[in-house]
Amino acid sequence: MPIVSVDQLSRTYRVADRQSGLRGSVEHLLRRRHRDVVAVDGVSFAVEPGEIVGFLGPNGAGKTTTLKMLTGLIHPSAGSVQVAGWVPARRQPRFLEQITLVMGNKQQLIWDLPALDSFRVNAAVYGIDDSEAKRRIHELADMLELGEELSRPVRKLSLGQRMKAELLAALLHRPAVLFLDEPTLGLDVNAQARVRDFLADYNRRYGATVLLTSHYMGDITALCPRVLLIHQGRLFYDGSLEGLTTRLAPQREVRLELRHLATAEEFQGYSELESLQGHQVRLLIPREQLTQQVGELLSRFDVLDLEVGDPPVEELIGRLFRQGSVA
Amino acid sequence: MRRALRIARVLLASQYAYMLEYRAEIALWALSGVLPLIMLGVWQGSGGAVAAGLSPQQLSHYFIAAFVVRQFTVVWLIHVFEEDALQGKLSPYLLQPLQPLWRYLAAHIAEQATRIPFVALMLAVLALLQPTALALPSPGALLLGLLAVGAAFALRFLLQTVVTMLCFWSERAAALDRLLLIPYLFLSGLVAPLDTFPAPVKSFALATPFPYMLSFPAQLLAGMPVNAAAGFGALAAWCALLAPIAWLLWPCRKRRVSRPSRRIRLTGLLQRAGALMGG
DSSP states (O other): OOSEEEEEEEEEEEEEOOOSHHHHHHHHHHSOOEEEEEEEEEEEEEEOTTOEEEEEOOTTSSHHHHHHHHHTSSOOSEEEEEETTBOGGGOOHHHHTTEEEEETTOOOSOTTSBHHHHHHHHHHHTTOOHHHHHHHHHHHHHHHTOSGGGGSBGGGSOHHHHHHHHHHHHHTTOOSEEEEESTTTTOOHHHHHHHHHHHHHHHHHHOOEEEEEOSOHHHHHHHOSEEEEEETTEEEEEEEHHHHHHHHOSEEEEEEEESSOOOGGGGBTBSEEEEEETTEEEEEEEGGGHHHHHHHHHHHSOEEEEEEEOOOHHHHHHHHHHHTSOO | OHHHHHHHHHHHHHHHHHHHHTHHHHHHHHHHTOHHHHHHHHHHHHOHHHHTTOOHHHHHHHHHHHHHHHHTSOOOHHHHHHHHHHHTTHHHHHTSSSOHHHHHHHHHHHHHHHHHHHHHHHHHHHHHHOGGGOOOOOHHHHHHHHHHHHHHHHHHHHHHHHHHHGGGTSTTHHHHHHHHHHHHHHHTTSSSOGGGSOHHHHHHHHTSSGGGGTHHHHHHHHTOOOOHHHHHHHHHHHHHHHHHHHHHHHHHHHHSOSSOOTTOOSOHHHHHHHHHHHO
């Protein structure tokens, strides 16, 4: 039975429609005009307990609006949502005890106090007794590789340490469903990797369900076997990341390093030549012709190095968003 | 009940620790609340209070008591709430099984506790400069006065909660609060003791909640003759009226969008500083 069920979920905002300049301001004052902006349009999906699902889309696609409806922060204009058997918009305490929302650009920790003080408040709010709270803090701090940083004022922590402390605060009540909105935003590569490792570990240990949005494809590829793609408020892909790659990239990427310089004309008759820079060549070859064409390339050119792989996922998804549909 | 007490204890402790980080700022805010002392100077110079039947000593006692009451009834909920809603800080609070207003209430109480030493120091300086200006109330009057200060704070907090809930309908609920500042200044007894008002104006003032926010507790602390039962009754009645309104407005607020308009520009800190200086 799904832990998250979303059926035909929509959200429309009413925004003021106003021309720029003084004339526009005066006109708007006298005769207000509004228009409806559809942020989320008939989105449906279901998430099983323990799944980690990546929620992808360009800026303004409707990801955060959807997450806010899933957590009950905003009410849907149409459609229905159930999370852990509850209707989020009712925001009943029992529901709130089952979920958490971490937003990379927002914080819940008290800025001028050590993170431990915020944890104590959360423990009291969620009714976790002191000894159990200490045990959980210790356990999560171990998983997040946090130690004496927790005794320092939050403002003195690095961005990576702060995000880890935010995660600890958000998970202290051991929620069943985690909504993570850009949890690695602004973190360096190492900090991103540690946060990803932690989330994977947390999911394994506690079987928590995770719905994650991120602009970093590294987060998605490392954590999410399944992805949801949303664009202009509509869901247009729901499936495995691997399936998406195969569907989007019927070609494989072949990189060659040549001993001698070659011209673009010499690659005519082969598949798409993506780039030719000095001794480096990048080609896209249909999967079914890969063996044959690579064999020919090796016999024709003096090849120092050869690498075969899939095009970068970010590139594929970027192309997909530009097209607006899965072809 | 035990859980509620634990939440209250932990919230108050964390908010007090937080306010202590801003002790210098709070000292300045305490200093900025000297309007009653300025009004004392104005009234002493004009001699108008004597004409209204107040002795110079009673006048001093009243305005110094008003200064104390004002220090411990400052409410800045609307400004911090608007700022938190605008910056998205409210979202984590809304996702926890605790009504967010309790956090703000704890922050206010913690801030008042942080003010105590500064207010005591200012009173000590006043006592040194003008020993007869201060009246030490009897233990009974002091207890009643302190109770009235607490109730006055509760009334101001509830009134501002109602106005705050309107920030999801009006883009600038803080502006509405500014509008309320005008009747508060004149009808609360902050710029003039109610006894100096013409009888119809005084009757009108007493029909509003404002005198119970300042004049009534100040009169109790100053040892002036006042109908304590009527005052506490009015405080209880106004609180009983506003509490359900606030309670009813909260779920309506939840149905609105998660944050108010982006057109709110001033930072909450500036607004809060303005509120502290003005109200």
